[in-house]
Each structure stands twice: as structure tokens, then as C-alpha cells.
Amino acid sequence: ELMASLQSRLQALWEEQELVLLEVRECAKWGEELELLVRDLCKPNEFERYLMFIGDLEKVVSLLLCLSSRLARVQNALSRMDGNTEAEEKQSLNERHKLLSRQREDAKDLKENLDRRERVVSGILAKYLTEQQLQDYQHFVQVKTSLLIEQKDLEEQIKFFEEQLENLEQSIP
Numbered sequence: 516e517l518m519a520s521l522q523s524r525l526q527a528l529w530e531e532q533e534l535v536l537l538e539v540r541e542c543a544k545w546g547e548e549l550e551l552l553v554r555d556l557c558k559p560n561e562f563e564r565y566l567m568f569i570g571d572l573e574k575v576v577s578l579l580l581c582l583s584s585r586l587a588r589v590q591n592a593l594s595r596m597d598g599n600t601e602a603e604e605k606q607s608l609n610e611r612h613k614l615l616s617r618q619r620e621d622a623k624d625l626k627e628n629l630d631r632r633e634r635v636v637s638g639i640l641a642k643y644l645t646e647q648q649l650q651d652y653q654h655f656v657q658v659k660t661s662l663l664i665e666q667k668d669l670e671e672q673i674k675f676f677e678e679q680l681e682n683l684e685q686s687i688p
Contacts, residue, residue, distance in 0.1 A: 556643040580667040
């Protein structure tokens, strides 16, 4: 019964993931249209700034999500430690926690830098785009970020339920 419930939940998550992937593809088309518009209206160096910002947006958000996810797993492992946990394992987990915490702080700095660059790009685009086009651009950036977060969250949930199902299958003789 528990396995059927996990399998059902996994199926729902896979279906939800398919819907998100459709939205990601639609957002990518929207991004391509926006890119053509910006290329036509802006100077080449301004267009390059736009392209770099959009490319870095995905990289920085993905990095932050990945590091946060890995840090959460290490924190969970640390919270499950008890008196029987070997000293080497405790030390290893503590070192990984420190490293991931530093890396996440560095990634937060990158995100702050990216936010400043976004304001610069918005200022550039404000010179060329109509108010509606500028709002569309800002909405595109928000949607792109939200979809990245949603995608990563679904991947994590799917991974969790697959591990639960696998552990349950292995525990049944």
C-alpha cells in the first residue's frame, strides 16, 4: 500500500515535471523573441550586456539552488548523527557543511552582483523599449527564474520519492 502510494505520488510529480518542461520551452521561445527585439533596438555592446545577463541569470540561480540543496542534505545528515556515528564521518560532514556554506555565501554575492547588472540592463532597455515591452522583459526574467526554481524543486522531490521507493523495495524480502 505504501509502495503504491509512493508510486502514485511519483507519477503525479513526473506529470507535473512534463508541464513545467512545456512552460520552460514556451519561456525559451519568448526569450528568443525578446532577444531579437533587443538585438534590433540596442547598440551591439548593450546587446552583449543583455545576453550576458540572461545567460548568467540561469547559471547563478541554478548554482544557488544546487548549493542550497546539497547544504540541506548535509544538514539533514548532521541532524541524524548520534553517539554511534564515527568521528571521521562527523568531521567529514562538518567540513562539507563549512565548505558548502562558504560556497553558498559566494553564490549569494554573485546573485547580488547579478541583481545590480539586471538594474543596469533594465536601464539600458528602458531607453529603447515601450513601457509594455519593458514590463514584458521584467516578467520574462521573473518567469524564467520561477521556472528554474520549480524545475529544481520537482527534481529534488522526484529524487526523494525514488529513493524512498527503492529503500522500501529493498527492505521487503
